[in-house]
Each structure stands twice: as structure tokens, then as C-alpha cells.
Amino acid sequence: MLIRSRAGGDLTGAFPEIVAAAADLPDDTALDGELVVWENDQLAFERLQQRRHRRAGAAAQTAAQWPAHFVAFDLLRLGTDWTGQPYRERRRVLEELFTGQRLQPPWTLCPATTDPQQAAEWLQWSSVGMEGLVFKRLDQNYVPGWRGWRKYRSRHSTEAAIGAVTGTLATPTTALLGRFDATGQLQYVGRTTVLNAAARQSLARELQPGRPGHPWTGWTFSAGWGAQQVLQVRLVEPVIVAEVAVDVSLDASGRWRHPVRFMRVRTDLVPSEIPLFGEER
Template sequence: MTWTLPEPMLTSPVPDPGLRPGWAAEPKWDGFRALVSVDSGQVVLRSRRGTEMAPAFPEVVAGAAQLPDATALDGELVVWEEGRLAFERLQDRLQRRGAGAARAAAEWPAHFVAFDLLRLSGTDTTLWPYRRRRAALESLFAARRLSAPWALCPSTTDPDTVREWLTWAAVGMEGLVYKRLDSTYQPSVRGWRKYKVRETTEAIVGAVTGPVTAPRSLLLGRYNERGRLQYTGRTTALTQATSSTVAGLLAPARPGHPWTGWSFAAGWGTRETLDVTLVDPELVVEVGVDVARDAAGRWRHPARLHRPRTDLSPTDVPFLRPPP
């Protein structure tokens, strides 16, 4: 009987980073979720959505020779650049093949951060409890002396360590994932929990989707140090009540708006563009954002609108700067 990679186990968000008894925590990496298997020399590297990524990451395929045959791992593909996780490099690498992929692997090598064991030397481990899978994963790394591109994701049941990990946002860690110690690996089930580190900050409304009188979402900007208003991200969909409140504070764009002629992507990594209406960039809003940034410092995930800040002017908003 042929063994096939299962669908990945999923997470559901929680508002509190506290570690509960009977659970373990792991850092949440800003990368591509990936499952890898090696079987009779054949390597499969699959994304969460089922995309085959092996041609784009030849160093991971070559590194599979370190694994025992008939073994499969769940984890995250990441690229480090100048001391931080560089998601934009991963995004770029996904499009490359052949010689281009090999050059990118030399310039921006990826690591596979393994956080779960799905199969070991022909034994399906998905029905093992997490604590047993974790122990076997650690033994695999130690016994095989696995080295790059393989990295072992940390895991802890110590609350003090969890609190320390929450300070890692500066390097691109998104937060934490929690796994019950006695839980099996359940494909497609949201049995794990995740906590994302978020911060509250300000931005300037430069455009909206939908009409100015009833905006559906806000396009946000910040000035750079040269005095140019740059796009930094978009909010999630506004509620009807919030839309009405914000609409009363917006004014149509005057001639010479700094975003005239610009187009805006509907989401990270998509070519679909938004239908937007420019507004006078005078309204400041307070938003909640996570730590995922691109190389320019823009927010990769939608921001959550907290409230308009009519007490602030655009000059009070922090400059847009790339991550440290």
C-alpha cells in the first residue's frame, strides 16, 4: 500500500498567549508551511495548499538524503537575511526553476524548520500523541546529526520560555503555536492554537475600497524620510457602523494626490488589483497589525481598524522604514 502525505493539521487563533497545563508551545515562523517526504529516493515538498515546491528549493531536495527512507516531516520553509526572516525572498524563490532556482538557493538558502513527525522509516506516526512524536523528532535530529537545510523547531512547556519567545518579533517571529501533549496529528483539523503578536500603531488613510460615503476597507500609508506618502497596507473589512463613522471624516482626493495612477494588489503575492477611490490623505487611524513585514516595512497581513485619531495629524504618524 502506497503511503501519501496527509493534509496538514491546522490552527485556530486565541487572544491570550498564556500556556495552559498539558500543552506545549512552539515559535510561529514567518515562512511557507510545508510538508516533505522521502520515499525510495523520491522527494515530495508540498505546500499547505498542495502546490509542489521541490523544483523551487533544490537545496531541500538534496538535503533529503540526510533523512531515513520512508520518512515525512511537517514544518516551515524560511529564509534568513541579515538576522531576520525574509518572507519576500521566499516569495521570489517560489517562482524560480532550474538554473534560476539553483542560483537563488546559493544566494538566499532556505531552511526547513521541522516541527512535527508524520512518518519515520516506514512507520506512520500521526496517531502517536504529540509528546511521543516530538521525542522521536528530537531523536531523529540527534541520531542522524541533521544539518542545513534542516532545523529543529524549539518546543517548550515552560511559561517563562514562552514569555521570552514573545519578544522575538523583531526578527520576524509571528507569535506562538500551542499543541496539546496528548493530541494525535489530525489532518485538516484545527486542533492546534495560535497566538499572533500584534502591535497598535497609526497610519494615514490614502484611499478606500467602495465609495467614499460607505468605505468597505481603508488603504493606509505612511510618509518615508523623503517626504513621500507610501502605501503600507490595508484594513480588514469595516463593519457598517465603523464605515459610517469613517465616511464622515473622509474627503475626496484633491488634484495632485501622491497615489494618482497607482494600482494596489488585492493581496500578498496576487496580481489581482483593487478598485480604489483616492481620498484626501489627512485622516489618521489607529490600527492593530502583526509583525509580518516585507523588505520595505509594509504590512503583509490586513490591519484591524481600532479607531479614527482625529486628535493626530499626518505629521504625527511614524515614518515608513524597512525592518531592522
């Protein structure tokens, strides 16, 4: 049994429950899929990140605390190489594998459909943290290292307050966003993608340097999930509201997992009028 990440890293030791479940698979089987962890009826990506570096006893402990599931997307091998076969054939054999072996959790077969109405219904599953849909051609073979399918992310617009920026106040590069919680504390919810020239100019006209006692004083912010790099940020007064385009990927704390896209400054809103931290929107 071998579990590899998209980048080729060996994750076998981090997920002993998946290794144990491999006894249910025929010899010489290779599947393409994704490991997921559920917490409070939502996908908990940060728990998965925490688990991937655990080994031995620590891996067994976290497997009991945050068990993983393997969601199978595609079939690569089943006794012979299936990558040269069209997707419709690979999918047929993958479904037969699940029914013939009577596979149960942690094995999960990713649903698939050719019905547009069914696909549209799945896009409503945003409350569990599902990012969107992947579209594959039925006649397409599987080419390792190359993605010939398209991913559609569910997105919507919402608002957050700007609490800090990277770059300078005159030429901000990205904006760090926050929302107030029920106690009135400003909580970090995510960061924008790199701002374009127009967005930088509009923000530069509005940003004010953070005063002493800023709620994020002494905080550190990383460049992304699993990144060791610490961002150099400049605190600003959290009085500017930004409208942003976000996908539905949230961690267990309610933060946006992916960078969001800045749309505009909402001069008609104040931070007390935007959703509270942790609210679904």
C-alpha cells in the same frame, strides 16, 4: 524527495537546496514544517513567495541569493506512520532524529516548551518577524487536513495615514494605509480587514477625495500576497490618521504582511506625528 505546500502544490523544483539536503534524512521520512528565508536578520516572506514559482536554472540562482531553511514542526513518518501517536512521542522522536542524524542547516528544529515564562520570552522576538506561538496538546495525535492546535499572534496598536479606500467614500469597505518616508514620500504599508458598520460611518465623515497630484496616482494595489486581482481603489487626501491593530509580520520593505484591524480615527494626530515608514512599532 517531495515538497508540498499547504494547498498540496508541488514545490520540489523551486527549492533545490532543500532537495539536496534530503540526503541527510533516513528513507521514508515525512516532516511537517515551514520554509523560511532570512534577509537582513528578518524573515523575508516576499522572498519566499518570489522563489516558489522558480524552476531549473532560475531556482538554482535564487537558492544562492535567498537560501531557504526548513523549520520542522512535527514528525509524520519515520519508517512507520507516527501520526496516530500523541504529540509528546512525535516530538521526542523528532528531536532524536535531529540529534541522531546531526542535522544542520537548512534543517532547523522549531523550539518547543511547556514553560509559560519561556513562551512569554519568545513572544518578544517580534523584531525578526515571528508572528506568534502555536499551542499543541501533548496527548493529541496528528490529523491530516485538520488543525487541532491554536495560534496566538503577537499584536499591538499603532498609527498610519489613510491614502485610499475600496468601496466608496460614503461606504468604504477597506482602508489602504501609508506612512511618510524620510524624504516626505507617502509609502504604502498595508490594508485593513473589512470595516464594520461603525468604522465605515466614522471614516465617511472624515474622508476627502484625493486631489490631483496625489502621491499614489497611477499606483496599483493587489488583493493580497501572490494574488493576481487588482483592487479598485479611490484615492483620498492622506490627512486622516487611523489607529490599527497589527501583528509583527513585516516584509523586507517594512509593509505589514497581513491585513490589519481598524480601531478608530485619531483626530488628535496628524500624519507628521505618526511613525515614519520602516520604523519598528
